[in-house]
Amino acid sequence: MITYKPFALCPGDTIRVVSPASPIEPNETEAGIALLEQAGFRVEVGDHAFDRTGYFAGADADRADDLMRAFLDPKVNAVICSRGGYGCPRLIPRLDLHAMARSGKMFLGFSDITTIHVALNKAGLATLYSPMVGSFSTPRADWVKQSFLNALAGADPFDVDYPPGTCLVPGVAEGLSAGGCLVPFMDSLATPHEIETDGCVLIIEDVGEKPHRVDALFTHLIRSGKIQRCAGIVIGEMTGTDDMIPRNEAGEPIEGYRNVTWRTIVTERIRPLGIPTVIDFPVGHIPNMLTVPLGVRVRIDAEAGTMNLREPICQEQ
Numbered sequence: 001m002i003t004y005k006p007f008a009l010c011p012g013d014t015i016r017v018v019s020p021a022s023p024i025e026p027n028e029t030e031a032g033i034a035l036l037e038q039a040g041f042r043v044e045v046g047d048h049a050f051d052r053t054g055y056f057a058g059a060d061a062d063r064a065d066d067l068m069r070a071f072l073d074p075k076v077n078a079v080i081c082s083r084g085g086y087g088c089p090r091l092i093p094r095l096d097l098h099a100m101a102r103s104g105k106m107f108l109g110f111s112d113i114t115t116i117h118v119a120l121n122k123a124g125l126a127t128l129y130s131p132m133v134g135s136f137s138t139p140r141a142d143w144v145k146q147s148f149l150n151a152l153a154g155a156d157p158f159d160v161d162y163p164p165g166t167c168l169v170p171g172v173a174e175g176l177s178a179g180g181c182l183v184p185f186m187d188s189l190a191t192p193h194e195i196e197t198d199g200c201v202l203i204i205e206d207v208g209e210k211p212h213r214v215d216a217l218f219t220h221l222i223r224s225g226k227i228q229r230c231a232g233i234v235i236g237e238m239t240g241t242d243d244m245i246p247r248n249e250a251g252e253p254i255e256g257y258r259n260v261t262w263r264t265i266v267t268e269r270i271r272p273l274g275i276p277t278v279i280d281f282p283v284g285h286i287p288n289m290l291t292v293p294l295g296v297r298v299r300i301d302a303e304a305g306t307m308n309l310r311e312p313i314c315q316e317q
Helices: 026-038 060-072 097-102 111-123 133-137 142-152 182-187 211-223 262-273
Strands: 014-018 042-045 078-081 106-109 127-129 166-169 172-181 201-207 232-239 277-279 292-294 297-301 306-309
Touching: 014 026, 014 060, 026 042, 026 133, 060 078, 060 097, 097 111, 106 111, 111 127, 111 172, 111 182, 166 232, 166 262, 172 182, 172 232, 172 292, 182 201, 182 211, 201 297, 211 262, 232 262, 262 277
Parallel strands: 014 042, 014 078, 078 106, 106 127, 172 201, 201 232, 232 277
Antiparallel strands: 127 292, 166 277, 172 297, 297 306
């Protein structure tokens, strides 16, 4: 149950950048920080945001400390992640999630950051599945930036000219939005911070998974009973999956169990459920993505391939 919504940001508010997952170079954050500053925000960088320990952005204790301090610092109005990668699950036992939720601060990020979204949603805080500071180190469409900036101001992130998804199963559905990157939220199962899907609109996307792993993940989602309890499903892209299909010198798929495309797999797994479903929705690990609230009531129209808000994403000041 969502108890807290974040406060909308105003020019002059402070946004702190943290790195709870994989490391990032300072130059990779410059464009994102510039975008925020041009919008009128003050940007601070966490003490350990540019640390590096193997495939983590520093030690677990330091990454968790940066995150907690950002949420508890009264001068900070929002917390945005520098990038995803891997590392967030290791931080969860070190975080006071209820204190973070009570702060009412806006929290933004995607990919591995899904782990923290799921935990904060469970603790009662609505969050934003959005581009990160590092996301803007590569060119993005203008509507991507506008959706992101709309959300920061508490406005409708869907009120932009985005390309709609495709209907997989027709119908209309409403519910609290949940989910994000498939592997991280599946990793929450059987933990104290397990994703809640009852009556929700479940958002699913991922990157770098082989075709048979996509099948395994969706099969697990079905066998767990989680997806059958959803009101609706929104699928982004299994980015990079089809690139892993073996091909011959002519570029043609080689016959065998590994040459099934991710859309074929998802269609075979999801269509029989009969739940209104949109596929190829612009969210997640793609060049151009919407900012999508999590823990906020939304409505999907599968035949139109759209998602709309049914309540504000922020609380009133």
